[in-house]
Amino acid sequence: MLEAGRFFVPGPTEVRPEVLDAMRRPVIFHRSPAMEELMRRVSGGLGKVFGTRRTVHVITGSGTAAMEAAVLSGTVRRVLSIVHGDFGERFARMAEACGRTVVRLTSNPGDVVSLDQVRDALRSGGFDAVTATHNETALGVVADMRALGALVREASDCLFLVDAVSSAGGVPVGLDDWGADAVVSASQKALALPPGLAFAAVSARFVDRAKSVKNRGTYLDVLRYEEFAGKAQSPTTPAVSLLFALDRQMADIEVETLDSRFARHVAMRDVCTAWVQRAEAAALGVSLVARPEHRSPTVTCIRTNDRDAILQRMREQGYELGGGQAPLAKNTFRIGHMGDHTVVGVESMLDVLERVLRTI
Amino acid sequence: MLEAGRFFVPGPTEVRPEVLDAMRRPVIFHRSPAMEELMRRVSGGLGKVFGTRRTVHVITGSGTAAMEAAVLSGTVRRVLSIVHGDFGERFARMAEACGRTVVRLTSNPGDVVSLDQVRDALRSGGFDAVTATHNETALGVVADMRALGALVREASDCLFLVDAVSSAGGVPVGLDDWGADAVVSASQKALALPPGLAFAAVSARFVDRAKSVKNRGTYLDVLRYEEFAGKAQSPTTPAVSLLFALDRQMADIEVETLDSRFARHVAMRDVCTAWVQRAEAAALGVSLVARPEHRSPTVTCIRTNDRDAILQRMREQGYELGGGQAPLAKNTFRIGHMGDHTVVGVESMLDVLERVLRTI
Numbered sequence: 001m002l003e004a005g006r007f008f009v010p011g012p013t014e015v016r017p018e019v020l021d022a023m024r025r026p027v028i029f030h031r032s033p034a035m036e037e038l039m040r041r042v043s044g045g046l047g048k049v050f051g052t053r054r055t056v057h058v059i060t061g062s063g064t065a066a067m068e069a070a071v072l073s074g075t076v077r078r079v080l081s082i083v084h085g086d087f088g089e090r091f092a093r094m095a096e097a098c099g100r101t102v103v104r105l106t107s108n109p110g111d112v113v114s115l116d117q118v119r120d121a122l123r124s125g126g127f128d129a130v131t132a133t134h135n136e137t138a139l140g141v142v143a144d145m146r147a148l149g150a151l152v153r154e155a156s157d158c159l160f161l162v163d164a165v166s167s168a169g170g171v172p173v174g175l176d177d178w179g180a181d182a183v184v185s186a187s188q189k190a191l192a193l194p195p196g197l198a199f200a201a202v203s204a205r206f207v208d209r210a211k212s213v214k215n216r217g218t219y220l221d222v223l224r225y226e227e228f229a230g231k232a233q234s235p236t237t238p239a240v241s242l243l244f245a246l247d248r249q250m251a252d253i254e255v256e257t258l259d260s261r262f263a264r265h266v267a268m269r270d271v272c273t274a275w276v277q278r279a280e281a282a283a284l285g286v287s288l289v290a291r292p293e294h295r296s297p298t299v300t301c302i303r304t305n306d307r308d309a310i311l312q313r314m315r316e317q318g319y320e321l322g323g324g325q326a327p328l329a330k331n332t333f334r335i336g337h338m339g340d341h342t343v344v345g346v347e348s349m350l351d352v353l354e355r356v357l358r359t360i
Numbered sequence: 361m362l363e364a365g366r367f368f369v370p371g372p373t374e375v376r377p378e379v380l381d382a383m384r385r386p387v388i389f390h391r392s393p394a395m396e397e398l399m400r401r402v403s404g405g406l407g408k409v410f411g412t413r414r415t416v417h418v419i420t421g422s423g424t425a426a427m428e429a430a431v432l433s434g435t436v437r438r439v440l441s442i443v444h445g446d447f448g449e450r451f452a453r454m455a456e457a458c459g460r461t462v463v464r465l466t467s468n469p470g471d472v473v474s475l476d477q478v479r480d481a482l483r484s485g486g487f488d489a490v491t492a493t494h495n496e497t498a499l500g501v502v503a504d505m506r507a508l509g510a511l512v513r514e515a516s517d518c519l520f521l522v523d524a525v526s527s528a529g530g531v532p533v534g535l536d537d538w539g540a541d542a543v544v545s546a547s548q549k550a551l552a553l554p555p556g557l558a559f560a561a562v563s564a565r566f567v568d569r570a571k572s573v574k575n576r577g578t579y580l581d582v583l584r585y586e587e588f589a590g591k592a593q594s595p596t597t598p599a600v601s602l603l604f605a606l607d608r609q610m611a612d613i614e615v616e617t618l619d620s621r622f623a624r625h626v627a628m629r630d631v632c633t634a635w636v637q638r639a640e641a642a643a644l645g646v647s648l649v650a651r652p653e654h655r656s657p658t659v660t661c662i663r664t665n666d667r668d669a670i671l672q673r674m675r676e677q678g679y680e681l682g683g684g685q686a687p688l689a690k691n692t693f694r695i696g697h698m699g700d701h702t703v704v705g706v707e708s709m710l711d712v713l714e715r716v717l718r719t720i
Binding site: 063240 | 361362364367369371372373374375377380381383384385386387388389390391392420421422423424425428432453454457458459546548554555556574575576577578579580581595596597598599600601602605680683
């Protein structure tokens with residue numbers, strides 16, 4: 001078992017003992033005033049995290065579940081997928097697995113698809129939805145969803161569906177502000193909860209669209225979540241213990257304030273960035289994948305030729321980092337500096353990492 | 361907060377503190393040897409619970425998620441749904457929500473659909489799957505899945521899909537023995553775990569069928585679970601903390617033994633049954649819904665004209681019972697005697713219930 005503060009996988013991330021302890025509370029009935037109070041209580045905080053006045057739906061499942069919910073109810077035939085890495089590609093494949101035709105716009109690793117490319121693609125027309133990844137976990141690339149949302153709004157009637165799995169809670173997210181129609185996320189990333197909860201914030205336009213989409217299924221049908229949201233319930237039995245953890249964490253986030261949380265994530269990113277640049281200058285064989293303007297506040301992806309040795313040596317030092325992921329699986333490793341990690345904790349880890357690099 | 365041993369809702373059911381405590385363990389990476397060891401460890405126990413040598417898939421979600429997984433990959437066009445109550449009806453609606461045509465065979469409340477009816481319906485032909493509910497939670501009715509499975513096998517090429525949500529872990533379940541093609545369940549019922557995990561055991565025939573079924577989606581696609589099962593992993597990030605609880609509970613179930621567990625459930629059912637019959641004879645205004653041969657070892661559904669008063673008065677006494685559910689929502693209440701409840705605990709609760717009834 002790792003010591004506290006040493007689990008730097010880019011999701012699931014480290015969960016504080018206080019949050020884990022919240023799950024010791026006895027299970028309660030999900031159709032009860034106590035559960036409805038809990039859902040109403042967390043609802044305000046989730047609204048701030050997702051930047052919306054609408055109810056944020058809580059789904060028992062992984063981030064994939066919420067992404068598929070967005071696809072099932074928010075897409076019809078043709079989808080334009082903006083792909084900055086493996087998770088953008090997964091969003092595209094999910095639409096294909098639901099029978100949609102998908103056209104991809106794919107960036108070079110570390111970069112993002114330009115707005116001009118998106119505009120051109122939208123002009124060719126015929127799309128009913130655009131999928132995009134706010135923060136590409138595979139490569140540590142954050143993209144400007146406000147600009148993209150404005151473009152999609154201006155140039156098309158598409159719904160704009162955003163994967164914010166590794167950003168929500170660590171980077172400002174704004175369903176309403178972006179003009180997005182779905183922003184989905186999961187518990188085990190920047191919200192620093194155990195995995196098992198997914199979140200879906202959807203626009204009124206999305207709900208209208210969903211009403212005309214066939215075969216939305218049952219479990220991931222957003223309209224059922226909308227229906228039960230009125231009574232602060234979920235359509236099926238929720239993961240009560242994980243909701244207790246969510247309740248605790250939302251209260252703690254309110255104390256920290258979201259602004260401080262966002263600033264802490266930027267600071268952790270800056271510490272990582274500066275460290276990699278120094279290590280690169282010192283010829284330690286590492287470099288950053290993300291271009292300067294797209295470096296993620298929650299994940300840093302680092303090029304190396306010694307991935308396996310680095311991960312193994314760090315493990316021996318009591319640290320768990322993340323491996324690489326497509327399209328640079330073999331030649332990168334990743335640091336997940338998200339959730340409740342601290343600048344001091346990241347610095348300590350980087351000191352150890354530097355010693356490891358110097359002896360490889 | 362209720363005292364221990366007083367939460368008799370028919371799911372979620374009471375979870376022992378030792379099992380809740382297992383969730384305090386720090387979250388680990390889901391693509392790690394530690395997680396694979398855990399999954400291999402629980403796999404043997406789950407195989408016994410579901411009566412199969414095949415891998416039992418663990419899905420993060422409610423029982424509905426696993427039921428829909430069975431529908432999405434195991435049905436094609438026409439489904440015969442055997443309906444003994446609200447949950448049988450939900451299985452049918454789930455198939456409709458996936459675009460399938462459903463023919464229902466519906467029993468009177470407390471009874472089951474006869475094998476002759478099923479045989480006649482299968483003869484009319486054209487079905488590719490049969491859905492059935494092993495233990496109808498809404499009415500406390502258990503049905504003979506072995507006989508039904510044999511009939512489906514003999515009279516058709518249908519896949520046989522069984523909802524064992526409120527039976528698995530409390531009543532013998534047998535994917536292989538029944539000749540079933542899918543047996544699905546959830547964590548918060550007779551397995552006495554917190555809600556949030558669903559289980560799907562599927563046959564080789566099911567897997568073959570799935571390969572030819574289109575639009576299985578991603579999150580609930582059984583073929584993806586099959587693929588990852590080879591390395592004892594799940595396709596997406598699982599609810600790690602709930603898996604820690606599962607690990608603990610499977611070890612405890614092995615100590616108790618499944619046979620003792622089944623016997624304990626029958627004993628709890630018999631205590632409830634005898635009590636209701638005595639109370640009925642004493643003109644306390646209650647009677648059993650399920651016919652003698654179909655009384656569930658995990659849930660007893662009781663007719664009354666005083667549902668709300670009974671639930672409220674029991675709550676005042678520190679007990680939480682279950683309300684009624686369709687088709688007898690208003691005129692029944694339910695006792696969930698499942699999971700880790702004990703005969704002594706059920707008897708204590710019934711003593712209080714009797715006092716309540718005598719003063720209503």
